[in-house]
Amino acid sequence: MATLPVDELKIIDFFGPHLAFMHGQSTDTAIVPDKLVKTHCCFCGQQCGIQLKVKGNDVIGFEPWEEFPFNRGMLCPKGVKRYLQGAHPDRLLKAIRRDPQSPSGFSPMGRQEAIEKVAAEIQRIQSAYGNGAIGVLSGASLTTEKAYLMGKFARVCLKTPFIDYNGRLCMVSAGVGNKKAFGVDRAANPWSDIVGAEVVWISGANVAECAPITTNYVWQAREMGAKIIVVDPRITPIARTCDLFLPIKPGRDAALFAGVLHLMIENKWIDGDFIEKQTVGFDKVAEYVKEWTPTKTAEITGIAEPLIRKAAEWWGTAKTSFLMHARGIEHSSHGVQNVLGSINIVLASGRIGRKNCGYATITGQANGQGGREHGQKCDQLPGGRDIFNPEHRAYIAKVWDVDEKEIPGPGVDAYEIFRKIDRGEIKGLLSLCFNPKVSLPDSGFVQRCLEKLEFYVAIDFFLNETARHADIVLPGSLQEEDEGVVAQIEGRVIKINKAVDCPGEAQEDWKLIQGIAKALGREKGFTFQSPREIFEELRIASKGGVCDYSGITYEKIEKQFGVCWPCPSEDPQGRPIDHPGTVRLFEPGTWNPIAKGAGPYYFPDGKAHFNVAAYSPPTEDVDAEYPLILTTGRVVSQFLSGTQTRRIGPLVNQYAEPRIEMHPQLAATLGIKDGDWATAETRRSSVTLKAQVVATIRPDTIFIPYHWSGAKTANRLTIAAQDPLSKIPEYKACACRVKKASEPAYVKTLEPQQ
C-alpha cells in the first residue's frame, strides 16, 4: 500500500522539511567542545577534510582541517553548515509505520517489531511472487562498507537480481566510457596534476557550484600559465573569467569533440607515436570525424566556428593538459558517446598517464567513486567484477561461501526497476539513501509506480519525499554517526570517522540491514560486528579485481591521508607487499591484473581503446510546439534531492526556491521580467516558478535547478530517455515551452524548502 496515507501537507507538517538554525549548545559563545573529530564532509565527491566539534552527543560546529592535503581547510557553504543536520527537529528517532488514522499519516513502533514486520512482508511477497518480486534501491552517499553489504544482501539474503543505486543518475556514463576506453573506471590523475597543465578543458561541469574546492586548482593552474577552456550553455562562475568559453547547445558534446578531433588530425596536432604504440581503433575514429568540419560542428553545437578552431588549436598544440567533465555531458541519452568523444581527444593528444597530463570525470556524490566499485550496481560484483563473468562469480561465491549458482544474474537499472513495478513484476521495494520521487526524471511516473507497490520499506534519517509512500520507515544513521571508507574524486580511499552515536532508536544502516537478514532467518554472512569487519571481507572480495583494495587498511589511510586504489596486498608473483596505492593511472611500465604487464591500460593487450563517438541529437529535440531546451543542474547551497540541505536554514536562505533562468532576449519575446512568475511546460508536466532573467545563458535554453520536490521539482518536466549503454537519464536536454504565469497555489501553503 504505497499510496500516501494522508494529505501530503499533513505529512510535511509533521516530518518537514523544516529549517534548523544554530540552536542549543552551538549558540553558546563560551562553550568548549569535548573533542574535534577529523573526518570528511557528508556531501559531494571531493570529500573535503573537516573537523567536527563535538559536545556530549551533539555536533555543535566545525573547525577547518588544514592538514588534509586535498582541501587544506577549504570548504563550501554546505560543508560549513552540514553540522546543522544533527539534532534536527525532523530527525526520525523511532521506526514508523503507515497509519491513515494518525494525523501525520504515520505511527511510531518499536524498531525490532518494525524489522520483523519488514521481514514478514518480504517473505510473503517472495513466496507469492518469487524472489525477484523484491527490488532494492541503494545509494552512492553510503560508505563503501555499506554499499558492499547492500550488494551482498540483495544477492545472498534476498536472492533478488534487482538491486541498483542512485549512481545510475550520476556516474554511469563516465563509468561505461572509461571502461570502454581504458578498461578501468576511475579518475586517471590526482587533482595536483591540474596545476602545471598548459590547457585545462572543462566540459559540462559547473565546477564552482558543484565541486567548489576544485575551483582553486583551476585558478592556480591559470596563475601558472594555463589557458582555461569551459564548454557550457551557461556562463557559470568558473566560465566567467575563463580564457575561452564555448557556449554549447545542450546535448551536442559528441559533435564538438568530433569537430575538435577533425581539426587536430587536419593540422597534425596529434601524437602519432603514442597512437600507434599505445592505442587501438584510431583509424575508425579518424574516418568518423572526417565529416565533422568546423562549419558543420558550429552548426550543430551552436558555437561560433572561430571559437571551435581556437579551442582545437589550444588543445592540439599544448604540451600538457587536463580534461575534466561532469554531468553536463554525461546526463544524456548519448552520455557514453559524449564521454568517449572527450577521451578520444585526450588519447589523440597522447597526454595521459604523466604528470600534468590528465583526464577525469568529476565525481558527484560522497562515495560516487567507491559506491560504484563493489557490487551495488545491477551488473557488478565486488572489486569491479562483472556479474556475468563465470570466473568473477566463482571467486565471489567463494568469498561469500555460497554456491556460484545461488548468485543471481544481472538485474536492471534503477529506472527499469520502476518500470518493473509499473508492470507488476516487482511488488516490494527496499530503499536506502535514494529519493527517486525527487531525483528521477518524469517524477509523475515514479509516484504512480510507488502507489502500485504492495510493500515499501525505506531506511532514512529524515522522512524524504519518497519515504512518505512507505509502509514502514526504519530510522537510519547520519554520516557522522558511523564509520567506514569512501573513495573520493581522485580515487583516494579515505576514512569517515564517527563523531556521535545515533540518537533515540535510530541505528547504523548496516545494523538495520543485518537485522532484516536475521529476522528472515538468513543471517549467514550478515553477522558483522563493525564496519571494520565488513571492510576486511571487502578487501578479500576486491583482491585480484580491477578495484583492488586488498592492500588498504584503516591504519594506512590515516597514516597517509588516504590511499588510492588499486592497492594490492601482493605483487604479481604473489609475494606480500606494502603497496602505497596508485595515485596516477596508466603510467608507462605499470602492471595491472588484466594486461599483466602488456601495457598500462586495463585490457589484455595493455592498450587504450579509441571508440567511435557518434553524435545524435537529444531524444526529444525542440520543435514548433516545444521550442526551447530545458536543462537542469545544481546550485552551490543545495545538494542532490535536498533531503539534508533543504532542512538547513542558512543554506535554504542562500537560495530558497528554484527559479527559471532565461536570457533577456527570450524573456522579452515572452513578455517576462526578472522576478515574474513563469510556467515551464514539457510533454510530461509543468512547473510554475519565478523567472531569473540573466544574460549568462543561451537564449534557446532555460535552466532549472532540481533540488526541490512536489510542484517545484524540475524532474516533473524531464524526460525518462536513457543512454542505451549506461542507462543514465537525459536530465540535460528536453523540449519545453515557457509562458508568463500568475502566482501558483503552493505559495500560500508551502514554505520555500517544502
Add this chain to the structure above:
Amino acid sequence: MAVPSNQHFFIDPSRCIGCQSCVQACSECDTHKGTPMIHLEYVERSISTQTTPVICMHCESPTCAQVCPADAIKKTEDGVVQSARKPRCIACNNCVLACPFGVPKMNAGWELMTKCDMCYDRTSEGKKPMCATVCPSQALFFGTFAEIEALRPRSRPVNEFRFGEQLVKTKVLMMVPRGGLTEVVDVTAAMHGATPQRTVHLDLMMSGVFANAAEGK
C-alpha cells in the same frame, strides 16, 4: 598575542565564485554567533555572475573611527580596526555612512555597530581568519608576501585607494591584474564569435588603482 607581522590578507575578486562559504563560515564565529560580518554581493547579476566579497579593509587611518563621536572604534597595535565597543557606541550610524568601503553595519537589535575584525580571536593566535581558510576559490587569501608572489604571478597587491580627494591606505590588500582583462558578458556575444573587450568601472576602486595596474608593476 598579536597578528603575526608577516601575515597579510589579500582579496582577489576575479577568483570569487559567489558561493558564500565565507559568509556562512563567518557566522559560525564564537564572538558573533549567527551573524556574518562579511558582505558578498553580485555586482550586476543580470549581466554577470561576478560577485565581490567585502571584508573590513582595516585602514591605516580609519574613517569610521575618525567620524565616531563617541570614540568607540579602536585600532589594535597590530593594525586591526575593531568593531565598536559596546559601552561607548551610541548607534549613531556615522561610521556606517562614512566608511568608503561600506563595511560597518548597524545591528539594530544590539544598538551596536558591528563589522569584520579579521577574526582577531583566531589571527591573534596565529591562525588564519575563518573566511580565508574556507574560501574554495582562495579569492580570500591569508599569508605572506612571498607566498602571494609565488602563487599569483598574474596579479599584484595594492593597498592605496583614492576616493575623491581622500587617499586611503589599508592593511588588507586587493589583488589587481597586471595585464588587461577580456570578459565575455553575454552568451550571445560568444555564440556569434565576438568577445568584445570591456573595461569594468567600479566607483569603489578609482582610476589610481587601474593606472597602477596598467603600468604592469
